[in-house]
Amino acid sequence: MPFKTSIRIAIDPAWPPLALAVVAAGLLAVVWFTYRPRVAHLPLGRRRLLIGLRLAAIVLLLFALLRPELRYSETDDTDDVLVILGDASRSMSVPDAAGGVTRREALVAGLRDNAAKLEALGESFELRYFDFSDAVLESPAGLTNLKTEATGEQTAIGAVLESLMKTDGGKQLAGVIVNSDGGQRAIPPNDVDPREIARRYGELGIPIYPVPYGGAGGLAAFDLAVEELVVDPLVFERKAVPIGGKIRIAGGAGRNFTVRVLIEDRTGKRPGETGELKPAAGTDNSRTVKEIKTDANNAVVPVDLSFVPQQPGEYKVAIEVVPADGEVKTTNNRRETIINVQKGGLRVAYFASPLSEQKWIRNVNTEQKIQLDFYPVRTGELGRRDAVEATWFDPGKYDAYLIGDVPAAAFGANNLRLLAERVNDGAGLMMLGGPRSFGPGGWAATPLAGLLPVEMRAGAVAPQNALDPNFHIDRPLQMLPTRLGETRYVMQLAPREQNAAVWRSLPLLEGANRLTPRTGGLVETLAVSEEGIPLLLAHVVGSARVMAFAGDTTYLWYTSGHEAEHQRFWRQVILWLTRKELDTDQPVWVFAEPRNLAPGQRVSLTYGARDDKGKAVTDAAFDIEVLKPTAGIDRLAAPGGAERNSIEFAQTTEPGDYWVRAAATNDGRSLGLDGWTRFLVDQRDLELDNPAADPALLHELAELSGGSVVPPEQLASLLDRWLVEPPGKKRLTVFRRTPLWDNAFFIALFVALIGSEWYFRKRVGLV
Numbered sequence: 001m002p003f004k005t006s007i008r009i010a011i012d013p014a015w016p017p018l019a020l021a022v023v024a025a026g027l028l029a030v031v032w033f034t035y036r037p038r039v040a041h042l043p044l045g046r047r048r049l050l051i052g053l054r055l056a057a058i059v060l061l062l063f064a065l066l067r068p069e070l071r072y073s074e075t076d077d078t079d080d081v082l083v084i085l086g087d088a089s090r091s092m093s094v095p096d097a098a099g100g101v102t103r104r105e106a107l108v109a110g111l112r113d114n115a116a117k118l119e120a121l122g123e124s125f126e127l128r129y130f131d132f133s134d135a136v137l138e139s140p141a142g143l144t145n146l147k148t149e150a151t152g153e154q155t156a157i158g159a160v161l162e163s164l165m166k167t168d169g170g171k172q173l174a175g176v177i178v179n180s181d182g183g184q185r186a187i188p189p190n191d192v193d194p195r196e197i198a199r200r201y202g203e204l205g206i207p208i209y210p211v212p213y214g215g216a217g218g219l220a221a222f223d224l225a226v227e228e229l230v231v232d233p234l235v236f237e238r239k240a241v242p243i244g245g246k247i248r249i250a251g252g253a254g255r256n257f258t259v260r261v262l263i264e265d266r267t268g269k270r271p272g273e274t275g276e277l278k279p280a281a282g283t284d285n286s287r288t289v290k291e292i293k294t295d296a297n298n299a300v301v302p303v304d305l306s307f308v309p310q311q312p313g314e315y316k317v318a319i320e321v322v323p324a325d326g327e328v329k330t331t332n333n334r335r336e337t338i339i340n341v342q343k344g345g346l347r348v349a350y351f352a353s354p355l356s357e358q359k360w361i362r363n364v365n366t367e368q369k370i371q372l373d374f375y376p377v378r379t380g381e382l383g384r385r386d387a388v389e390a391t392w393f394d395p396g397k398y399d400a401y402l403i404g405d406v407p408a409a410a411f412g413a414n415n416l417r418l419l420a421e422r423v424n425d426g427a428g429l430m431m432l433g434g435p436r437s438f439g440p441g442g443w444a445a446t447p448l449a450g451l452l453p454v455e456m457r458a459g460a461v462a463p464q465n466a467l468d469p470n471f472h473i474d475r476p477l478q479m480l481p482t483r484l485g486e487t488r489y490v491m492q493l494a495p496r497e498q499n500a501a502v503w504r505s506l507p508l509l510e511g512a513n514r515l516t517p518r519t520g521g522l523v524e525t526l527a528v529s530e531e532g533i534p535l536l537l538a539h540v541v542g543s544a545r546v547m548a549f550a551g552d553t554t555y556l557w558y559t560s561g562h563e564a565e566h567q568r569f570w571r572q573v574i575l576w577l578t579r580k581e582l583d584t585d586q587p588v589w590v591f592a593e594p595r596n597l598a599p600g601q602r603v604s605l606t607y608g609a610r611d612d613k614g615k616a617v618t619d620a621a622f623d624i625e626v627l628k629p630t631a632g633i634d635r636l637a638a639p640g641g642a643e644r645n646s647i648e649f650a651q652t653t654e655p656g657d658y659w660v661r662a663a664a665t666n667d668g669r670s671l672g673l674d675g676w677t678r679f680l681v682d683q684r685d686l687e688l689d690n691p692a693a694d695p696a697l698l699h700e701l702a703e704l705s706g707g708s709v710v711p712p713e714q715l716a717s718l719l720d721r722w723l724v725e726p727p728g729k730k731r732l733t734v735f736r737r738t739p740l741w742d743n744a745f746f747i748a749l750f751v752a753l754i755g756s757e758w759y760f761r762k763r764v765g766l767v
Contacts, residue, residue, distance in 0.1 A: 110179070134156045182697045223248075361554075586675055595679050599653050603648070603650075622662060624660065
């Protein structure tokens with residue numbers, strides 16, 4: 001790295017100059033008026049020697065008080081680098097720039113018009129120009145030879161800016177001019193967030209100057225597109241399934257368009273074969289077709305439809321806006337996903353006091369797949385008049401039972417026996433907390449005591465509404481998932497990286513029962529308080545799943561603005577109790593998450609096996625294959641050893657249906673039919689599905705980096721200013737100081753002068 005070096009001598013007086021001058025004059029006067037008469041009798045030569053040595057010592061002392069030093073400065077003389085980026089992605093081919101030209105043509109014309117100024121600016125900077133689309137940079141021969149074609153398949157602004165942060169030869173970036181429409185459209189590994197990179201530019205003092213092209217409306221031509229599809233992936237046969245979406249209409253003001261639901265026809269199709277999508281049949285309680293219209297030239301219209309699946313199984317479903325005459329493209333008129341249709345709905349019986357939180361838990365009835373029947377259990381005279389009917393415990397009537405703050409005596413011995421039989425038959429069971437739950441409610445002496453995952457003491461019945469501190473915690477508690485709980489379906493309220501934060505955001509429970517996990521069984525503690533107090537326990541008894549929940553005030557979540565989290569928790573509890581969270585009863589199962597992917601996105605494949613009693617087989621060996629849309633099969637190394645095993649698959653660049661087959665063996669013996677699932681890689685045109693410019697992103701990049709947005713018509717003015725005052729010229733200067741007085745040589749010289757004078761004075765008898 002070339003440097004310019006300069007050297008100069010400087011002083012840093014120990015005292016103010018006036019004081020130093022007075023001291024110097026005083027010392028010289030002392031020598032002249034007092035020392036000179038003492039040596040006047042000596043021969044001239046010796047007299048001059050002694051006076052000279054004394055004056056030299058004083059001068060050296062004054063030299064030290066001035067503290068002189070050599071100052072070196074080395075300044076980096078390397079030219080800074082000014083980078084000019086030109087967007088060459090396909091969205092720049094949209095003809096919405098001034099005069100009806102494409103964005104890329106406007107970009108090229110702007111740079112050519114300013115070529116002379118940029119060349120002149122090259123005297124102050126090293127100019128570098130790059131075309132970009134994805135993270136690969138191409139440098140054309142010169143600004144006069146730029147191509148007007150835009151063919152890039154991605155716009156990876158973040159990845160491109162990140163690759164520029166280190167220039168060769170250790171040169172410094174003075175700034176980056178980004179000519180682009182601002183639409184970040186990239187897939188992994190190029191999907192780097194440009195805002196984060198701009199923030200790092202700002203920390204390094206490297207400004208970004210975006211030059212925006214294009215309009216936020218996108219295509220000037222007529223186009224229809226489905227931008228969003230929302231449907232529950234787990235539904236039930238013969239139940240109306242809501243399906244929502246958003247339709248983008250460009251250039252279609254005042255016209256009517258048809259939106260419809262399509263569902264896959266799997267007649268005669270085997271696993272691994274995709275069926276044809278056909279219009280879903282309408283029913284009295286569903287709406288499979290809707291007409292939409294907008295008066296705006298560019299608009300996004302929400303739609304709400306519904307359909308009724310007739311058969312259980314895994315199906316592809318889609319929302320389609322019917323192609324209309326004059327559309328520039330029709331590949332974006334449809335969006336698809338995969339749903340699982342299960343047999344029948346779930347019926348759950350819920351016994352609780354009318355004053356408990358049953359009001360809020362019963363909101364799960366809004367789920368199409370869950371029918372929760374509430375039975376209010378009263379005590380005292382009302383309780384004797386409203387005895388629980390035995391028909392609630394008929395075989396097969398309910399898939400799960402929830403028991404709230406209710407004493408065992410309210411059911412009667414016969415009903416308790418019937419309830420235990422239903423649990424032994426495989427029905428799910430959950431007991432919630434409260435003053436009359438678990439031991440204090442007399443449940444230790446019932447047939448359910450051996451089914452619940454807690455230890456209870458017989459004879460621990462508490463008076464009505466009494467809170468015995470031996471059995472209850474009467475203070476607020478934060479409910480948090482354990483490390484094990486974070487991996488379990490019931491406790492997953494949000495994506496893994498956000499789940500813990502969501503749980504911490506929920507209001508505290510007002511109190512809880514003291515639960516002691518049952519010993520000698522495989523009881524899992526899924527949730528605890530911050531102090532480690534068990535709050536949610538679960539285990540499997542035979543073919544039944546059973547839970548114990550210490551709290552009874554989750555309604556506080558609902559009433560504090562966390563309705564979605566409250567409902568998701570109770571929905572997942574019910575699905576887990578009824579073994580519906582895995583979406584299959586097959587002995588070998590596999591499912592994919594997410595079910596819809598962008599090209600290049602990773603998918604997580606979760607798989608497992610169970611025996612004929614529904615128990616997980618944890619020592620099975622698995623063989624996983626992924627059938628690609630056109631050709632080829634990828635065989636994956638599939639680890640086992642757990643109830644739920646998972647691997648990731650990343651070879652998803654090709655759009656279409658990907659089928660996943662899972663086979664399982666144990667000691668060389670097949671565990672049953674292969675499990676199958678499917679996921680979709682969306683047929684997307686990253687650049688032209690929605691080519692709208694994003695000037696807001698460009699403004700963020702400028703603000704975060706300390707630069708400014710430059711409209712194309714103002715680029716010439718900016719360059720003129722830079723020719724007078726170049727931006728961000730950085731010169732690294734290194735300073736070094738070498739004292740001329742604070743060293744061994746100076747001290748030795750001073751000692752030599754004083755010592756020599758003393759020696760000669762002694763020789764002549766003055767000492």
